[in-house]
Amino acid sequence: MPQSRAAGLLAIYPHITSRDRRLLQLLDDHQVLTTDQIHRMLFSARRTCQIRLSELRALGLLDRFRFSRDGGGSQPWHWVLGHHGHRFQAAVHDRAEPTSRSSRQLVQRLSANPNLTHLLTANEFFVRLTTHARQHAATRLDRWWSETATTKQYRTVTADGHGLWSVDGTTVGFFLEADTGSEPLGRVVAKLDRYAALIRRGGPRYPVLFWLGSHQREEHLHQLLRSRRGEVPTATATHDTEPAAAVWLPAGSTRRVRLVDLSSDHGQPVADNPNYDDDGVFVL
Structure with missing residues (x-):
């Protein structure tokens, strides 16, 4: 009998470290990071970072893309959540299970985003x-x-x-x-x-x-x-x-x-109120 999709994800769990979980959350929150950015935040050695990213990609937790540079060569790898990464984060935050198609579409839209x-x-x-x-x-x-x-x-x-x-x-x-x-x-x-x-x-x-x-x-x-x-x-x-x-x-x-x-005032516990319009005037 084939494994259920949930069982397939559970089989990956023993391979996920606390550092991996932090990276998955960062990509869930902020969509895309380069190899260099991930290295500086989470790793000491660049080579260790590169190896681990490749391992996470092989597990389906991460995906990546890059473009050519004008004048030759390539831009750095841009890392995003892979399908299993999206599934894992959906489980963490009690969101609906994503389909493989929706995961692919997210990567495609992000890679083609003019605001990348x-x-x-x-x-x-x-x-x-x-x-x-x-x-x-x-x-x-x-x-x-x-x-x-x-x-x-x-x-x-x-x-x-x-x-x-x-x-x-x-x-x-x-x-x-x-x-x-x-x-x-x-x-x-x-x-x-x-x-x-x-x-x-x-x-x-x-x-x-x-x-x-x-x-x-x-x-x-x-x-x-x-x-x-x-x-x-x-x-x-x-x-x-x-x-x-x-x-x-x-x-x-x-x-x-x-x-x-720099001067900073944290204001009220609730920073915004839908009963105020854009000019700060209270409305019913």
Whole structure:
């Protein structure tokens, strides 16, 4: 008699380590990570990481894709959940059993997503914080929410991510706007209106971090920020920096500070309320 699908998944369980479970959860939450990102977060030796990823792929827990580089060569492997990975995570979170077809479609849609570079950029920000915390015992990334999780919680705010970062007992919350240069800066600044509305609803007054691709773009953004009221705290840094370090330039300041030194107010326990409109006005 052939094994049931459930029995087939159970046969994989003895091969899944606690580190594997963390990786599966990361991919469930954040969709895609490169080999290098996984290595920095979870492994000491790159070769050990590569071998383990191949083993997890052979078990059907992971899948991967990559594209060619302009000018020759290939991009790094991009890792996602495989069918058994989707099944395992569905069991963990009491979700419906996915079909093999639905798992394939998820990988295909993700690999063809025109916003893939933007997603990897946002993930890279949190990967660097996670890596920093591995190397510095007094630091901790207490929360890493994806765009989807952030929007679900805060409703009208569509940040690229939200986090809580702690150093020596001090915790700062933040919203991330990972900029890849695809939007005019005027449109980027206009996003602050939604954060202002969230603050007026009694939500957290977290700094909005603009993580930019160049110092020139950062300078131009600060020129636009000068024309706004300071209702929403903001700070900028560039992709070539380490987010935990003293690289953040608050609007209106000339001195760069550490992430943990940015002003942060956690607001009310319930950050968003459906009885408030986008202008912060209570409605029935």
